[in-house]
Amino acid sequence: MAKVKKQNAFYAQSGGVTAVINASACGVLETAKLYKSKIGKVYAGRNGIIGALTEDLIDTSKESRKDIAALAHTPSGAFGSCRYKLKSLEENRAEYERLIEVFKAHDIGYFFYNGGGDSMDTALKVSQLSESLGYPITCIGIPKTVDNDLPITDCSPGFGSVAKYVAVSIREAGFDVASMAKTSTKVFVMEVMGRHAGWIAAASGLAAENEGDAPHIILFPEVAFNQAAFLQKVDDCVKKFGYCAIVVSEGAKYEDGTFLADAGTTDAFGHKQLGGVAPVVANLVKQELGYKYHWAVADYLQRAARHIASETDVDQAYAVGQAAVEFAMEGKNAVMPTIVRKNTKTYRWEIGEAPLSEVANVEKQLPKNYISKDGMHITDACRDYLLPLIKGEYFPPFKNGLPQYVKLKNEPVAKKLDTTFEIE
Amino acid sequence: MAKVKKQNAFYAQSGGVTAVINASACGVLETAKLYKSKIGKVYAGRNGIIGALTEDLIDTSKESRKDIAALAHTPSGAFGSCRYKLKSLEENRAEYERLIEVFKAHDIGYFFYNGGGDSMDTALKVSQLSESLGYPITCIGIPKTVDNDLPITDCSPGFGSVAKYVAVSIREAGFDVASMAKTSTKVFVMEVMGRHAGWIAAASGLAAENEGDAPHIILFPEVAFNQAAFLQKVDDCVKKFGYCAIVVSEGAKYEDGTFLADAGTTDAFGHKQLGGVAPVVANLVKQELGYKYHWAVADYLQRAARHIASETDVDQAYAVGQAAVEFAMEGKNAVMPTIVRKNTKTYRWEIGEAPLSEVANVEKQLPKNYISKDGMHITDACRDYLLPLIKGEYFPPFKNGLPQYVKLKNEPVAKKLDTTFEIE
Numbered sequence: 099m100a101k102v103k104k105q106n107a108f109y110a111q112s113g114g115v116t117a118v119i120n121a122s123a124c125g126v127l128e129t130a131k132l133y134k135s136k137i138g139k140v141y142a143g144r145n146g147i148i149g150a151l152t153e154d155l156i157d158t159s160k161e162s163r164k165d166i167a168a169l170a171h172t173p174s175g176a177f178g179s180c181r182y183k184l185k186s187l188e189e190n191r192a193e194y195e196r197l198i199e200v201f202k203a204h205d206i207g208y209f210f211y212n213g214g215g216d217s218m219d220t221a222l223k224v225s226q227l228s229e230s231l232g233y234p235i236t237c238i239g240i241p242k243t244v245d246n247d248l249p250i251t252d253c254s255p256g257f258g259s260v261a262k263y264v265a266v267s268i269r270e271a272g273f274d275v276a277s278m279a280k281t282s283t284k285v286f287v288m289e290v291m292g293r294h295a296g297w298i299a300a301a302s303g304l305a306a307e308n309e310g311d312a313p314h315i316i317l318f319p320e321v322a323f324n325q326a327a328f329l330q331k332v333d334d335c336v337k338k339f340g341y342c343a344i345v346v347s348e349g350a351k352y353e354d355g356t357f358l359a360d361a362g363t364t365d366a367f368g369h370k371q372l373g374g375v376a377p378v379v380a381n382l383v384k385q386e387l388g389y390k391y392h393w394a395v396a397d398y399l400q401r402a403a404r405h406i407a408s409e410t411d412v413d414q415a416y417a418v419g420q421a422a423v424e425f426a427m428e429g430k431n432a433v434m435p436t437i438v439r440k441n442t443k444t445y446r447w448e449i450g451e452a453p454l455s456e457v458a459n460v461e462k463q464l465p466k467n468y469i470s471k472d473g474m475h476i477t478d479a480c481r482d483y484l485l486p487l488i489k490g491e492y493f494p495p496f497k498n499g500l501p502q503y504v505k506l507k508n509e510p511v512a513k514k515l516d517t518t519f520e521i522e
Numbered sequence: 523m524a525k526v527k528k529q530n531a532f533y534a535q536s537g538g539v540t541a542v543i544n545a546s547a548c549g550v551l552e553t554a555k556l557y558k559s560k561i562g563k564v565y566a567g568r569n570g571i572i573g574a575l576t577e578d579l580i581d582t583s584k585e586s587r588k589d590i591a592a593l594a595h596t597p598s599g600a601f602g603s604c605r606y607k608l609k610s611l612e613e614n615r616a617e618y619e620r621l622i623e624v625f626k627a628h629d630i631g632y633f634f635y636n637g638g639g640d641s642m643d644t645a646l647k648v649s650q651l652s653e654s655l656g657y658p659i660t661c662i663g664i665p666k667t668v669d670n671d672l673p674i675t676d677c678s679p680g681f682g683s684v685a686k687y688v689a690v691s692i693r694e695a696g697f698d699v700a701s702m703a704k705t706s707t708k709v710f711v712m713e714v715m716g717r718h719a720g721w722i723a724a725a726s727g728l729a730a731e732n733e734g735d736a737p738h739i740i741l742f743p744e745v746a747f748n749q750a751a752f753l754q755k756v757d758d759c760v761k762k763f764g765y766c767a768i769v770v771s772e773g774a775k776y777e778d779g780t781f782l783a784d785a786g787t788t789d790a791f792g793h794k795q796l797g798g799v800a801p802v803v804a805n806l807v808k809q810e811l812g813y814k815y816h817w818a819v820a821d822y823l824q825r826a827a828r829h830i831a832s833e834t835d836v837d838q839a840y841a842v843g844q845a846a847v848e849f850a851m852e853g854k855n856a857v858m859p860t861i862v863r864k865n866t867k868t869y870r871w872e873i874g875e876a877p878l879s880e881v882a883n884v885e886k887q888l889p890k891n892y893i894s895k896d897g898m899h900i901t902d903a904c905r906d907y908l909l910p911l912i913k914g915e916y917f918p919p920f921k922n923g924l925p926q927y928v929k930l931k932n933e934p935v936a937k938k939l940d941t942t943f944e945i946e
Contacts, residue, residue: 115701117694145704173694175701182705262923270541270826273598273927277539280569281604286822305924374801376819395800397818398710402694406829408923488923499686499832499912500729503697 104136105207107426108150109158110143111175112213112220112242116256117263117404118415119242120176122212124169125419126240127158133427141204141511145178147211147220151193151519153200155511168504170416171494173404176506182521184220187227194227196519202233203514208426212240212419215248218434219458225432238422239434239454242415244401246297249460250452251436253487255418256401258411261301262488263403264290264345267396269305272312272343275392279341285332285383287393288313289376291400292347296320296464298400299347301484303476312343313475317379319349320464321473323358329386331474336389346379405501409490414447421449445486528560529631531850533582534567534574535599535666536606536637536644540680541687541828542839543666544600546636548593549843550664551582557851565628565935569602571635571644575617575943577624579935592928594840595918597828600930606945608644611651618651620943626657627938632850636664636843639672642858643882649856662846663858663878666839668825670721673884674876675860677911679842680825682835685725686912687827688714688769691820693729696736696767699816703765709756709807711817712737713800715824716771720744720888722824723771725908727900736767737899741803743773744888745897747782753810755898760813770803829925833914838871845873869910 109126111119123142130137142156143149149156156177158166169176184193201209211221218239225237241248246257268288275286292298296318303316314335317323335342350358359375376393384391414437421435434457438450468480476484494501533550535543547566554561566580567573573580580601582590593600608617625633635645642663649661665672670681692712699710716722720742727740738759741747759766774782783799800817808815838861845859858881862874892904900908918925 111701115698148704172697174697178701178704180705181702265924266829267823267827269924269927270597270828271822273596274539274822274826277535277599277602278605280572280602281606283822288823304922374798377798377801392821393819394821394823395817395819396823397816398695398698398707399691399712399818399820399823402698403691404694405690485922490923491917491920493915493917496915498728498909499914500689500693503693 103207104138106138106205107140107208107210108143108201108206109140109210110146110150110212111177111179112146112211112217113179113181114244114401115173115175115179116242116244116401117173117259117407118255118412119212120169120172120174121412121415122240122242122255122419123176124166125416126210126423127166129420129423133423136427137208138205141206142177144508146180146182147184148180148182148521149178150197150200151521153513153515155204156508157511160509161506165504165506170412171404171492172503173402176504177508183216187223194223197224198228198231198233198235200515201235204511207235209235209237210240210422211237212242214243214245215457215459215461218454222432222454222458225454236426236431237454238425238430239457240418240422241434241436244298245292245295247295247461249457249462252439252447253437255411255415257297258408258414258487259403260291260298260400261484262408263400263406264298264302264396265304265488266406268302268313268343268345271394272305275341275343282390283392284336284389285342285344285380285391287344287346287376287380287391289346289348289374289393289395292319293349294319294461296347299345300464300468300476300480301488302345304481304484304488310339313345314339314342315344315474316476317344317346317350317474318464318469319347319351321469322353323350324473327472328474329383331472332383333387344379346375348375350375404494404503407492408488409492410487412492417449425451442482442486445489527631528562530562530629531564531632531634532567532574532625532630533564533634534570534636535601535603536570536635536641537603538668538825539597539599539603540666540668540825541597541683541831542680542836543636544593544596544598545836545839546664546666546679546843547600548590549840550634550847551590553844553847557847560851561632562629565630566601568932570604570606571608572604572606572945574621574624575945577937577939579628580932581935584933585930589928589930594836595828595916596927597826600928601932607640611647618647621648622652622655622657622659624939625659628935631659633659633661634664634846635661636666638667638669639881639883639885642878646856646878646882649878660850660855661878662849662854663881664842664846665858665860668722669716669719671719671885672881673886674881676863676871677861679835679839681721682832682838682911683827684715684722684824685908686832687824687830688722688726688820689728689912690830692726692737692767692769695818696729699765699767706814707816708760708813709766709768709804709815711768711770711800711804711815713770713772713798713817713819716743717773718743718885720771723769724888724892724900724904725912726769728905728908728912734763737769738763738766739768739898740900741768741770741774741898742888742893743771743775745893746777747774748897751896752898753807755896756807757811768803770799772799774799828918828927831916832912833916834911836916841873849875866906866910869913
């Protein structure tokens, strides 16, 4: 049964940001405006859940309609996000109680939490505890992660755009290397995100539509690195196509579970150098095969690349934000809107729903049948799954040659509590 | 005086490719078609000048009009490029004589050479030697370099697009880091190209339109790295804005001329690791200030990024290709079309001309008054110069979410010589 009392809502962004998480925020804010009899103000957490814990709330009603609309084409987290995982209820019940104290003080009856698996877990616990404390809060999760590792939902908003970025980038770099390979670089290595799952690396494979197209090799976290087979394939590609374009996931591992990135590069001072699997792979090729190489590490560029966002992804990110508010209005609780694939050939999708209890803390790995037999590329099944997710362009507006992204005013809400809370 | 005899033309791409060098090729090929009474076929060198030396010519007349037109939106070098610098006439006269032998065999009277300073030097020498050998060839240079270091011309085609890419990328990554800085990454380092000149690094500064915008710090090859001043500024930025976004040119140097990139990182096997100034700078920040960091190395992604090319750049690349043919038709020789800036406020440009003798082997450095007093950002004069060059978007066509780039058939021309030539 839907609530009748008008209450405020709280929205927070969590974890690593994406090119489209603000499109979800836009969906939440624009939809909440349609329910003025039930939803008062929408407060946002400054720097995510930390803003709730420290009573540092942002009054989104102070933003113009135009600026809210511009969130749909602005990457990053407009209210700030954070990497702050609440402990379990047993370990730190005080945190959850504090959240509810703040929500109560600001008459917040709706909690929209935009994040990955951990965030869904937090939203679930707040829902449960608030009930037992006699101040029930409607908690709706909004899926977001470039890693595409949330269960139940067909895909996670944020993934489609990074997928498009890596596929476009390796196609372009592949063209470049192909034209120079005769006398210069023969092997190009591009490192992409994905510490635990190879979804992003897999997406680069979409660029290879015909034999010989880049990328020729993809290294996944799911497949133990086989140095001999890898070097053989690099050599074969160079001999056959004149060059070899490689995409490596930051999470690529040896058989024993060690990350390739931790191979142990040290700097001039003998300090262990952190990060960068691409140079490790490139150096290996140079040492063993002698080929001239170049490497790139896209890092944040990939997940922030709103200029080349997938239209499908932007649409879905907006839709899950919109659906979250509608779910709350329908009296639903402790659920998350999902993307349901209705058809692949002519891609159609709709919004579904999943209980937070089934989403929390479950990671969706790349299925085995999405990886080619040699472990170094994607299968047609994978291609069929991925392709619709990068479709369509939704360019931001440009001025003076640059994309125009909005910075909100982010005006604070006056504090109501005389208590403070220290973030550990 | 214009030639009357109909002769074939030879076109070659040289050095590092760009997002728009094929637009120059498109300008050459489409314009040559307008002069059928004077220009027979246009042959292209497979892999640049090597194709001429080895008599490996491509018959561009076998390509469809549609494919030629598609060159305007295709990055890389469609006929292959090479890093192959001809020695001086004194050192290797045989190479120049061989070029003229091949040109003579294929009735080539026009030589269009699309490259940087070295290539202009080669074109000049071919012009001079062909004259003295009694087989005069019209030699026209076509400017191309992402480094923007050619003299006389206001800018070099290829630069505007990489400039746009780096400005867009640091803006996007800056938004990303700003939203996460409270609990996560506080310092972001992006490495860009430019071994000898800081033009590309400077272009990133266009993204900083208001106080606090990324990038906060730019490290140029032209300014000796001042570690203390740098660290102080990083710390100031983090304290003032919550984060610090840094762009570093691959050519950034210490006072003694050593590259920062050569600071001496070694891999697990004790081998010196090549390249990557971004991790060096990031590690320095971590060690001295303790801030969490991320870094990106754009490498080839930046110069291949046709998807975010500058419209101004594409237009100018096409125009210099077109002008090269028109110059030849007007009987000019040993010249290069240039971009002449007519107005900056309301940007207007036109094609000018420079003698190859004045272009060859001269590098245009970033002027002193383009670098801010503290040596770590750009001035308004620099901004005024750069801004028009990144203006306008010229997106390639997309299909299935990916940009559609053309691969030419590149059919060989039958050899006429029974001599061969070994490339060293």
